[in-house]
Amino acid sequence: MKLERLISMIYMLLNHEILSASALAEKYNVSQRTIYRDIEAICAAGIPVVSYQGVNGGYGIMEEYKMDKSLLGSHDVNSIVTLLRSMSDIFEDEKAEETIHKLQSVYQAGKPSMSLDIGSWRPYNETLRELKDAITKQLVLQFEYVSAKGERVKRFVEPVLLDYKYDSWYLHAFCRMRSGYREFKLPRILSLVVTGEHFHPRQHDPKPANPYDHRKKYSDNDKNVIDVRLRFSSACMARALDFFVGADKQFNDDGSLEILLKKQSTDLSKWLLPILLSFGDGAVVMGPPEVRNAVQAKLQKMMDNYREV
Template sequence: MKSDRLLSILLLLQTHGQLAAATLAERLEVSTRTIMRDVEALSTAGVPVYTVRGPQGGIALLPGYHTDVTGLTADESRALFVLLSGSAHVDLGLGHALGSALRKVMAALPAPYRFDADLTSRRILIDPVRWRGSPGPDRVGPDLDAFQRAVFADWRLRLRYRHGRDNRVRTYTVDPYGLVNKAGVWYLVADHKGEPALYRVDRARSVTVLTEPVRRRDGVELAGTWEILRRRIDDLPAPLAVTVRVRDDTLALFLRVHQADLADPDQVDSPPPATQTGWTTVELRFRSLFATQTLLAFGPDVEVLTPDEARQVLARLAAAIVARYELPAAGQ
């Protein structure tokens, strides 16, 4: 609608000052000629808008023409710009509405708050969709404050980080783009040696904010980097849920060895009490049926209960092992 476009032009000029007609046309997805007609309409309506000719020219409002929203604190202004991920708005058909709403809010904010609000929108994302197979949020320690300081001050970070896949702790120096809250779980999106990487905040064993400026790739922002990393994980095969029973006298060792496969990693630090039957049921997640063969290392002390496909895979492997050892050794 033309009225909405006129308001958008006014708010963009309030926010950015002078803008080229071509820039406004690109932002609003119309022709430059349409923008010039809209500027004439605004002027006729009494809005003090004018054009500047020449290579450095453009369209601008007379200085001092703006409207502030009063009563907003700096923190409240920042809170307004902690956004849901763009994909969530697109899925709901609200992508264009979001852009329009943000322009209106940004233009109406008191000038001293605009920088912080804009920075927040580029450093924090909220993605409400939970990853399939994810066990949900862990408790977040006080180091989230350190992550925030680095993200908003544009400093590098040094992490001692425990990997979920093998439980090993490694040290990284990273260049943060921002923080993402994925269904209650906080992640740091950063470059490591120039490549995008994702780190769960609750797996950081220590965080040091370095007094070195970040070394981000030119033109790369949080939203785009998050989309790349999110797709890498979403495109992985769905985890295979496997239920096993483990002898109680082997349980502690089993939980340590298979910590990366546990549906509930907290069982390592708080194992279930011994049972009257002498067996404890444990829920695991594997990337494939083939990966379940590692369970054979525990021999008869571990039994797969479900799914039947995993039982069949292990039965075939066990039969092949028995057959191998029933034959004479090679060379005899």
């Protein structure tokens, strides 16, 4: 009970300029002598409680120790709590939970208007926790990584940060094999081992650009940039909208959707053709001819794989 009373008193003092010993004694149904001992315990814990003398005197917490409430409104607090709760669910972060309780105690925020789940159901949550711990402790990681070419290569990396984007987690790290910073997509990381080797932080390079970013803007003067026009049936429209975020769109009277992409021609085999084929007969390349030919060639190769020997 005493610990609960001390925690409650701290938040009471944070929320008020000055509180008298008698008011605190009445609220917690204890004697003023007990309040004096509680104040001493709070001060011993490192929280700067100030005593004010006079008729309107009492106790308060040093202003420099408080957070200015004008900096955060209820909307801000709800947004922070939502993000922290999602992080806490994934990483089992007790400090995040403590922060949530503090914010909710100091700021009387309203009912949350949104919820955020950035992967708490994923099977590699344990991997995320291992990576976060390695980043914090600056420990070298060893793992096998499956490249975009399908190669499995052992890597030794110095982890820098975890990045969540486009519905996937990425590890940004210095790769000792490549002697540079690289991004590694978590589902492609195999046989992860957190070594006991410590590393010294390097001067971080900018994060590499994501090759799957469909929203990248190209100028008309960029070399090898082509306009790719795609048409999706109404049955595939929702998935196309999910995937091609930020692309130019046109909705047709027959219920189909046309999308215009500006892409480097070198991007086609890397990501665009596999994605288009995943739509089956619900996607059609309207142009240019070289993209249509590339799709036909890929389909022909797939058919050859199923020919009877």
